[in-house]
Amino acid sequence: MRGRVVLGVSGGIAAFRAVEVLRGLVRAGCRVHTILTENATRFVGPRTFAVLSTDGAEASLWSDPTNPGVDHVALGRGSDLLLVVPATANVLAKMASGVADDALTTYALAHRGRLVVAPAMNTAMWRHAATQRALATLRERGATVVEPVSGFLAEGETGLGKLAAVDDIVGAALAALPPRGALAGVRVLVSAGPTREPIDAVRVITNRSSGRMGVALAVAARDLGAEVRLLAGPAVPAPPGIAIDRFETAADLGRLLGVHGADADVVWHAAAVADFRPAAVAEGKLDRRQGPLQLTLEPVPDLAAAMPRAQGRPYLAIFAAERAADLEARAAAKMAAKGADAVVANPIDEPGLGMEEARNRAVVLTRLGIRREFAAQGKEALARELLLALAGEVVAARRR
Ligand SMILES: Cc1cc2nc3c(=O)[nH]c(=O)nc-3n(C[C@H](O)[C@H](O)[C@H](O)COP(=O)(O)O)c2cc1C
Numbered sequence: 001m002r003g004r005v006v007l008g009v010s011g012g013i014a015a016f017r018a019v020e021v022l023r024g025l026v027r028a029g030c031r032v033h034t035i036l037t038e039n040a041t042r043f044v045g046p047r048t049f050a051v052l053s054t055d056g057a058e059a060s061l062w063s064d065p066t067n068p069g070v071d072h073v074a075l076g077r078g079s080d081l082l083l084v085v086p087a088t089a090n091v092l093a094k095m096a097s098g099v100a101d102d103a104l105t106t107y108a109l110a111h112r113g114r115l116v117v118a119p120a121m122n123t124a125m126w127r128h129a130a131t132q133r134a135l136a137t138l139r140e141r142g143a144t145v146v147e148p149v150s151g152f153l154a155e156g157e158t159g160l161g162k163l164a165a166v167d168d169i170v171g172a173a174l175a176a177l178p179p180r181g182a183l184a185g186v187r188v189l190v191s192a193g194p195t196r197e198p199i200d201a202v203r204v205i206t207n208r209s210s211g212r213m214g215v216a217l218a219v220a221a222r223d224l225g226a227e228v229r230l231l232a233g234p235a236v237p238a239p240p241g242i243a244i245d246r247f248e249t250a251a252d253l254g255r256l257l258g259v260h261g262a263d264a265d266v267v268w269h270a271a272a273v274a275d276f277r278p279a280a281v282a283e284g285k286l287d288r289r290q291g292p293l294q295l296t297l298e299p300v301p302d303l304a305a306a307m308p309r310a311q312g313r314p315y316l317a318i319f320a321a322e323r324a325a326d327l328e329a330r331a332a333a334k335m336a337a338k339g340a341d342a343v344v345a346n347p348i349d350e351p352g353l354g355m356e357e358a359r360n361r362a363v364v365l366t367r368l369g370i371r372r373e374f375a376a377q378g379k380e381a382l383a384r385e386l387l388l389a390l391a392g393e394v395v396a397a398r399r400r
Helices: 013-027 046-052 071-078 089-097 103-110 123-127 129-140 166-176 212-223 250-261 324-338 379-398
Strands: 003-009 030-036 081-087 114-119 149-152 158-162 187-192 227-232 243-246 266-269 276-278 297-299 315-322 342-347 359-366 371-378
Touching: 003 013, 003 103, 013 030, 013 046, 013 081, 013 166, 030 046, 030 103, 081 089, 081 103, 081 166, 089 103, 089 114, 089 129, 114 129, 114 166, 123 129, 123 158, 187 212, 187 250, 212 227, 212 266, 212 379, 227 250, 250 266, 266 379, 315 324, 315 379, 324 342, 324 359, 342 379, 359 379, 371 379
Parallel strands: 003 030, 003 081, 081 114, 187 227, 187 266, 227 243, 266 315, 315 342
Antiparallel strands: 149 158, 276 297, 342 359, 359 371
């Protein structure tokens, strides 16, 4: 994946050319989500963009009544580049002054990545002081302006204001994307969250895992250029733009690891899998009037150890939550017992860290002998550091 782009299309006569720009971006390996202004839809059909965009298209903040209208904020976190083609005089002025009165300009305010605009308009609008002031403001904020060229304009006259060539716009967009990440092209499979083992039709045995560490790994891997799939347990939030499969029980997760593990270069097995499950699931709902209840629990087969791997692939990184006192010894034993390539050891008995918490500290050990300590920090930052620390071993293992 080359990068994540939000393509903004505003209401100028050149809006149809945005379709070619979209094709160019997708051909170059970008993920693209398109946002059209309402006026853009008077020039081109949103359906064309919806079909050709890898991540769909929208033309209104309000089109989906089940969408509370905050998705642009999540989208803003995940995309590398906002590219506006064509950028009308109106949209440039609104973006420069912070007006957010439609889906595109609202997104523009939430966007954190780079901005590239390709204006197109008649010569008078282009030369107007208001337009030039808006462009100067956007440039001051770091935007790239792909300048319009001279040519035959829609009004039937020749002058400055014609949209730049499609190849120039695509080239400027690709140049603005962050360099390919440390995990470019690496296929990463992450498991996250708790399992739920049924006792009867309504009751379960589960654990306190929030899935936050696994989600942080998936998001950080995506941002480092990896192709990511997340296997997520109950109630684990789905991060935007990441392929996700849901599991409930350890057996479900085992099946998913079997199916997707074969396609992965690395598996980060961060799910908190049950060690025990009820030996039999009671039919219907157990009734307390039947008196005391004794559950027989059976051990759950070790999923990491059972994961199908040929010649040590995929690279397998597991987690070990242990008492701080003998953290490393127990983690090293766990790595050996499961045939894992790396283990992330974290303490279960230090306040404010670990399960259900936003922060963690870790010691990473690998089979090849790396030992690295990571100080207590937010799980998002820790995830990125863990991925980078093991990137070398993971990339080397791909070549085996
Ligand atoms: C036929 C036609 C062509 C237009 N072409 C342009 C154009 O190329 N550039 C521009 O800035 N405005 C153009 N406009 C004016 C915009 O559509 C108008 O300013 C609109 O409010 C822009 O809305 P938006 O920026 O929300 O998409 C055109 C209008 C019409 C009716």
